Amino acid sequence: xxxxxxxxxxxxxxxxxxxxxxxxxxxxxxxxxxxxxxxxxxxxxxxxxxxxxxxxxxxxxxxxxxxxxxxxxxxxxxxxxxxxxxxxxxxxxxxxxxxxxxxxxxxxxxxxxxxxxxxxxxxxxxxxxxxxxxxxxxxxxxxxxxxxxxxxxxxxxxxxxxxxxxxxxxxxxxxxxxxxxxxxxxxxxxxxxxxxxxxxxxxxxxxxxxxxxxxxxxxxxxxxxxxxxxxxxxxxxxxxxxxxxxxxxxxxxxxxxxxxxxxxxxxxxxxxxxxxxxxxxxxxxxxxxxxxxxxxxxxxxxxxxxxxxxxxxxxxxxxxxxxxxxxxxxxxxxxxxxxxxxxxxxxxxxxxxxxxxxxxxxx
Numbered sequence: 001x002x003x004x005x006x007x008x009x010x011x012x013x014x015x016x017x018x019x020x021x022x023x024x025x026x027x028x029x030x031x032x033x034x035x036x037x038x039x040x041x042x043x044x045x046x047x048x049x050x051x052x053x054x055x056x057x058x059x060x061x062x063x064x065x066x067x068x069x070x071x072x073x074x075x076x077x078x079x080x081x082x083x084x085x086x087x088x089x090x091x092x093x094x095x096x097x098x099x100x101x102x103x104x105x106x107x108x109x110x111x112x113x114x115x116x117x118x119x120x121x122x123x124x125x126x127x128x129x130x131x132x133x134x135x136x137x138x139x140x141x142x143x144x145x146x147x148x149x150x151x152x153x154x155x156x157x158x159x160x161x162x163x164x165x166x167x168x169x170x171x172x173x174x175x176x177x178x179x180x181x182x183x184x185x186x187x188x189x190x191x192x193x194x195x196x197x198x199x200x201x202x203x204x205x206x207x208x209x210x211x212x213x214x215x216x217x218x219x220x221x222x223x224x225x226x227x228x229x230x231x232x233x234x235x236x237x238x239x240x241x242x243x244x245x246x247x248x249x250x251x252x253x254x255x256x257x258x259x260x261x262x263x264x265x266x267x268x269x270x271x272x273x274x275x276x277x278x279x280x281x282x283x284x285x286x287x288x289x290x291x292x293x294x295x296x297x298x299x300x301x302x303x304x305x306x307x308x309x310x311x312x313x314x315x316x317x318x319x320x321x322x323x324x325x326x327x328x329x330x331x332x333x334x335x336x337x338x339x340x341x342x343x344x345x346x347x348x349x350x351x352x353x354x355x356x357x358x359x360x361x362x363x
Contacts, residue, residue: 009038009219010181012045012086015064020241022226022234024074025284030185030221032075040081041179041346044068044339047086047093051168052117065335070244072335073324084343086175091350095174098357100167102203107196108166109156121160173197176216178350183219194218209360224284227277231259245322252311255281260303267302278306285313 011031013019019028034040044064050057064085076083086092108114164171176184176197186194194216201213227233228240235241242254258278264271273279273296282289286309295301328335 006037006039007182008180009034009040009183009185010043010176010179010216011040011185012043012048012175013067014045014048015060015067016049016236017059017063017066018243019067019070020234020236020243022228022241023070024244025226026187026223027185027221028071028074028076030223031071031081034185034219035077035081038183041181041349042071042076042081042083043089043175043346044083044085045175047171048168051162051165052121054162064339065332068335068339069325069328072328072338073245073321078338078342082342082345082349083339084346085339088340088343089178089347089350091347091354092171092174092178094354095178095350095357096167096171098361099174099177099200099204100170102207103167103170103200105166107199108169111169111193111196113193114166114168118158118161118165122158125160169193169196170200173200177201177213178353179346180214180353181216182214184216185219185221187221187223191218208357212357212360225280226284227280229254229258229277231275231277245318245325247322248311248315248318251314251318255307255311255314258307260306261296264296264299264303267304268299270299271296271303273297278303278310281310281314282306285310285317 011027013023013027031040031042044067046060046064049060068083071083172193173196177200184194184197198215201215205212228235228238229242230238230240232238232240242251246254255278258281260276260278261271261273263269273293276296279289279293279296282292286292292301292306292309296306
């Protein structure tokens with residue numbers, strides 16, 4: 001009796017260089033688990049970098065290599081999954097074009113991530129220019145209230161609002177439906193993004209033929225909260241991250257400056273671990289974190305000792321990761337070869353899918 005076909009999972013990451021612990025616990029660790037259960041396509045989303053960073057293209061290829069090295073060091077196996085550069089599969093761009101023919105602009109203008117990112121880009125552009133910064137703040141308010149107030153949407157008039165930036169969800173949809181994804185691993189906050197992909201696929205099928213594109217389902221992932229050193233979301237742009245495999249001395253220094261309970265001034269003060277970054281990391285790396293919570297609340301341990309213990313807990317896994325990474329860092333040609341091999345597999349699947357779609361469209 002033949003084995004039942006494995007379900008297909010598709011996901012991607014923008015190449016911004018080495019990954020940090022937030023990337024690992026938020027997505028990469030889950031990918032490593034998923035490759036054991038599904039047919040997985042994981043891609044380097046290098047075209048997506050261009051949607052908001054067209055002036056920083058010189059580092060894309062190297063950043064992609066560094067990111068893939070982290071994938072491999074974390075346990076992604078090219079024998080168990082397919083990983084590839086998005087830009088090497090030109091079929092993605094062709095399907096992106098076809099999907100754009102049925103996607104209403106109104107759907108894209110409703111995308112909250114687009115608006116939030118546009119506001120952030122405005123703030124960055126006018127940073128240090130007080131008058132223009134005030135203009136940007138005013139623009140922000142108008143942008144947020146545009147639909148409710150009935151005034152012209154700044155998303156249409158802003159020079160930072162490019163066609164590619166506004167339309168990135170359509171490219172994202174093409175990335176996913178190209179491989180007949182059954183599931184996309186997402187957190188609850190990403191469900192609206194996936195629903196837009198489903199809406200685009202549904203509209204395409206309604207216009208060109210039922211069943212042409214599969215509507216992907218959500219594979220909800222339970223990921224631990226990994227805050228940055230300052231308590232905000234961990235991000236390289238905030239300079240508050242810890243890289244995978246970072247040198248122990250550097251990690252130790254970063255742990256020492258982690259945000260803790262501002263009300264716990266003395267060792268025997270009773271703490272409030274729910275707002276402490278150090279405790280958030282203990283919940284990930286310390287099997288007995290509940291006991292640590294009791295100690296903190298009871299004032300029987302100080303922040304210095306708690307940080308020291310956290311460093312001891314984190315060091316083995318970080319050192320192991322660094323060793324695995326070193327094996328690939330010394331052989332970049334091998335990494336490129338693995339990416340090329342993955343791209344060949346993805347290209348074959350994409351070409352077959354696009355041929356079927358074009359045939360249905362009478363193209």
